[in-house]
Amino acid sequence: MKKEQLLDLYHQMVLIRRVEERGAELYQAGKIGGFMHLYIGQEAVSTGLIAAREPRDRVITAYRDHGVALNCGLSADSVMAELLGKATGTSKGKGGSMHMADTEKNMWGGHAIVGGHLPIAAGFAVGDQYAKNDNVTICMFGDGATNIGYFHEALNLAKTWGLRVLWVCENNQYGMGTAVKRASAVDEIRQKAEGYGMKNAEVDGMDVMKVYEASKAAIDYVRREGQPYLLEINTYRFRGHSMGDPERYRKSEEVKKWQESDPIGIFNKYLLEKKIATRKALDEIEARVEEEVAKAVEFAETSPEPALSELFADIYADN
Amino acid sequence: MTKITMREAISQALMEEMDRDPAVFIMGEEVGVWGGTYAVTKGFFDKYGADRVKDTPIAENAIIGGAIGAAMVGQRPIAELMTINFAFSAMDYIVNQAAKLRYMFGGQFMLPLVIRAVGGGGRQLGATHSQTPDAIFAHFPGLKVVSPGTPEDAKGLLKSAIRSNDPILFIEHATMYQVRGEVPDGEYLIPIGKSKVQRPGKDLTIVTYCKGLELSMKAADELAKEGIEAEIVDLRTLRPLDMEPVLESFKKTNRAIVVEEGWKSYGVGSEIVSRIYEEAFDYVDAPIIRVAQKEVPLPYNRTLEQAALPQVHDIVAAAKEVLK
Incomplete structure (x- = not known):
C-alpha cells in the first residue's frame, strides 16, 4: 500500500474511535435513543477488511455498524445524523444506530437480527451470479451468529451453489455476555467452515495490516475461484456489548490486557517505526478528525427531524 | 375466453413473465427436476435451465433470505415455499426482513420479490401441513398478501405480483389446482389490492x-x-x-x-x-x-x-x- 493509503487507514480508525466516543456522550446526554453498540477496540477489523475490497464488492454487517459505515465511505455527518434520528441520516432517521446503509457506497446495511443477514448476503451473491458478474459480497457477523441456524443454511447454500461470499466472523470473544467457549461447540470459529468444505483462515484482528493482507488474499480467492471463504478475525471490544452493559461476565484485568493491544496504538507505532509517517503527521490527522467530528455533531444537531409525513413514506415501492 | 385449471393459470403466468423479463427466476424445493410438488413448474427446468429454475436445499431461511438478497441487488426472484406451513421456518425473512428492509433504511432498497406458497386444509395432511395462516401475514405492513380464488384472478394477479417492486406473498390453495375457469385470451393483468x-x-x-x-x-x-x-x-x-x-x-x-x-x-x-x-x-x-x-x-x-x-x-x- 502507498503511504497515502496507509495514512487514510489511520484516519479511518481514529475517525471511528472519535465518532463513537462522541456518540457515547450524546447517548448519555439522552440525545441518542435505542440500542447503541460501539466498535471501539475492533476498528482494525473493518478498516483492514474494507480497504481490501473493490468498490463493486458489497458489504453487509450486523448491528455494530458505525465503523463499517465510515469505512465504506459514508460521511461522519450522515452517521451522526442517523444516531440522532434526523432526516439527513443514512436511513433518514428511520433505522437508527443498528441500521445504516448506503447502496451507492455498496454498504448494504447494519442488520439487527443476529445472523439474519447471512442468507441475505448469500442472496446478493445469487443475484450477482445470476447477472454473471464477479462481485464479491463481504458479510460480517459476530461469533454469536455462528451458533444460529441461519449461519449454517447460508454457508451450505454458498458452497453448494458456488457463491462469491467472503464470510467474515469478527470474533470479539463474547456473544453479548456469553464467552465463545460457553456457547459454541468449537473454540475456533473457522472450524465451522470445514464442515462445509469451505476454505478458511484465522487472523489477528488488532493489527490492521494483518487484517488487510488476509482479507486481500481471501477476496482474491473468492473472486478467482467463484467459491466462498470464511475468515475469522480475532478481536476484542473495549466497551460493553451495548450502552448500559454492566459487564459482569468479564474481569477488568482481561479488558486492560486487551487494551494493551489497542489497534490504533499498534498501527500508530507501525507507521512511526516504519518511518511511513512522522509523529507530527499523525497528530495532524488526529486534529483533523477532531474537527470532522465536531462538524458532524453540529450537522446532526442542526439537521431537521423527519417530517411527520415521512411516517407513511417508503413502506412500499409501488402505490 | 378459454377454460383452464388453476394450475395451468399459475403456470402460464410464471412462464409468460419469465419469457418477458430475464431478471425473473424461480427458486425453491423441488421446483426444477421434480417439476414442482404440485406440478406447477412441470417442464420449466427443461425449458429455462438450472440457472432460472433453481432447486434449493431444504432450507427455508436460505430460500427466502436468498431471494430477498437477490431482489435487493436487482433480480426478480420468485421463491416457492412447498407449503405455507414451512413459512414458519422462514418467518424472520418474511415478516422481519422482507416487510421492513425498505422502510427501515429510508427507502434505499427495493424488494421485487414474490413468495409463492400453497396453503389450506382438506387433504388429510395432519395438523402441521394443513394450515391457512393468511391472517398472520396480512398483519404486517410492508408485505402484500394476495390469495386468488379463480384461475382468471390467479393468472392476472400473479403476473402483476411478478412485475411489482414490493415483496408479495402469493397464497394458493392445495385443493384448488384442478378448479377450472375461464380466462381471457392473450395477455392481461389484474391489479393487486382490488376486491x-x-x-x-x-x-x-x-x-x-x-x-x-x-x-x-x-x-x-x-x-x-x-x-x-x-x-x-x-x-x-x-x-x-x-x-x-x-x-x-x-x-x-x-x-x-x-x-x-x-x-x-x-x-x-x-x-x-x-x-x-x-x-x-x-x-x-x-x-x-x-x-x-x-x-x-x-x-x-x-x-x-x-x-x-x-x-x-x-x-x-x-x-x-x-x-x-
Missing part, C-alpha cells in the same frame, strides 16, 4: 376469498334455489385491503357474513367485520356472522377434518341466520 364482486345479489353480502370463494359460490347456488340472492365480494388481496366493494355491497344489502378457511379468532373475518362496523355502522340490520375453521389443530381423520373446516352448509346456515 371484486364475483356474483351480484341483493339480499346479503358474502365477503370471502380463495377457498372461501369456491364454497360461497356453491352456497349461493343453494340459496338461490330458495329465492335468496347473495352478493359475493372476493377480497383477492388481504393487504392492502380494498374495502370499497365490500362497503358498497353492504350499504345495499345491510346484512353480511364473512367466510374464510382460517381460524375464526383474530382472523380475516374479524378484520372485515370490524371495518364494516367502523365504516358502515348505520347500515347494519343484523349482527354479522363469521364462518371459519373450528378452533382446533386440523386432524388427519377425514370426517374430523371436514368437521373442522367450513362447509357449504355452514355458509347456507349462516346466510339464513343473518336474514332472520
Whole structure:
C-alpha cells in the first residue's frame, strides 16, 4: 500500500474511535435513543477488511455498524445524523444506530437480527451470479451468529451453489455476555467452515495490516475461484456489548490486557517505526478528525427531524 | 375466453413473465427436476435451465433470505415455499426482513420479490401441513398478501405480483389446482389490492376469498334455489385491503357474513367485520356472522377434518341466520 493509503487507514480508525466516543456522550446526554453498540477496540477489523475490497464488492454487517459505515465511505455527518434520528441520516432517521446503509457506497446495511443477514448476503451473491458478474459480497457477523441456524443454511447454500461470499466472523470473544467457549461447540470459529468444505483462515484482528493482507488474499480467492471463504478475525471490544452493559461476565484485568493491544496504538507505532509517517503527521490527522467530528455533531444537531409525513413514506415501492 | 385449471393459470403466468423479463427466476424445493410438488413448474427446468429454475436445499431461511438478497441487488426472484406451513421456518425473512428492509433504511432498497406458497386444509395432511395462516401475514405492513380464488384472478394477479417492486406473498390453495375457469385470451393483468364482486345479489353480502370463494359460490347456488340472492365480494388481496366493494355491497344489502378457511379468532373475518362496523355502522340490520375453521389443530381423520373446516352448509346456515 502507498503511504497515502496507509495514512487514510489511520484516519479511518481514529475517525471511528472519535465518532463513537462522541456518540457515547450524546447517548448519555439522552440525545441518542435505542440500542447503541460501539466498535471501539475492533476498528482494525473493518478498516483492514474494507480497504481490501473493490468498490463493486458489497458489504453487509450486523448491528455494530458505525465503523463499517465510515469505512465504506459514508460521511461522519450522515452517521451522526442517523444516531440522532434526523432526516439527513443514512436511513433518514428511520433505522437508527443498528441500521445504516448506503447502496451507492455498496454498504448494504447494519442488520439487527443476529445472523439474519447471512442468507441475505448469500442472496446478493445469487443475484450477482445470476447477472454473471464477479462481485464479491463481504458479510460480517459476530461469533454469536455462528451458533444460529441461519449461519449454517447460508454457508451450505454458498458452497453448494458456488457463491462469491467472503464470510467474515469478527470474533470479539463474547456473544453479548456469553464467552465463545460457553456457547459454541468449537473454540475456533473457522472450524465451522470445514464442515462445509469451505476454505478458511484465522487472523489477528488488532493489527490492521494483518487484517488487510488476509482479507486481500481471501477476496482474491473468492473472486478467482467463484467459491466462498470464511475468515475469522480475532478481536476484542473495549466497551460493553451495548450502552448500559454492566459487564459482569468479564474481569477488568482481561479488558486492560486487551487494551494493551489497542489497534490504533499498534498501527500508530507501525507507521512511526516504519518511518511511513512522522509523529507530527499523525497528530495532524488526529486534529483533523477532531474537527470532522465536531462538524458532524453540529450537522446532526442542526439537521431537521423527519417530517411527520415521512411516517407513511417508503413502506412500499409501488402505490 | 378459454377454460383452464388453476394450475395451468399459475403456470402460464410464471412462464409468460419469465419469457418477458430475464431478471425473473424461480427458486425453491423441488421446483426444477421434480417439476414442482404440485406440478406447477412441470417442464420449466427443461425449458429455462438450472440457472432460472433453481432447486434449493431444504432450507427455508436460505430460500427466502436468498431471494430477498437477490431482489435487493436487482433480480426478480420468485421463491416457492412447498407449503405455507414451512413459512414458519422462514418467518424472520418474511415478516422481519422482507416487510421492513425498505422502510427501515429510508427507502434505499427495493424488494421485487414474490413468495409463492400453497396453503389450506382438506387433504388429510395432519395438523402441521394443513394450515391457512393468511391472517398472520396480512398483519404486517410492508408485505402484500394476495390469495386468488379463480384461475382468471390467479393468472392476472400473479403476473402483476411478478412485475411489482414490493415483496408479495402469493397464497394458493392445495385443493384448488384442478378448479377450472375461464380466462381471457392473450395477455392481461389484474391489479393487486382490488376486491371484486364475483356474483351480484341483493339480499346479503358474502365477503370471502380463495377457498372461501369456491364454497360461497356453491352456497349461493343453494340459496338461490330458495329465492335468496347473495352478493359475493372476493377480497383477492388481504393487504392492502380494498374495502370499497365490500362497503358498497353492504350499504345495499345491510346484512353480511364473512367466510374464510382460517381460524375464526383474530382472523380475516374479524378484520372485515370490524371495518364494516367502523365504516358502515348505520347500515347494519343484523349482527354479522363469521364462518371459519373450528378452533382446533386440523386432524388427519377425514370426517374430523371436514368437521373442522367450513362447509357449504355452514355458509347456507349462516346466510339464513343473518336474514332472520
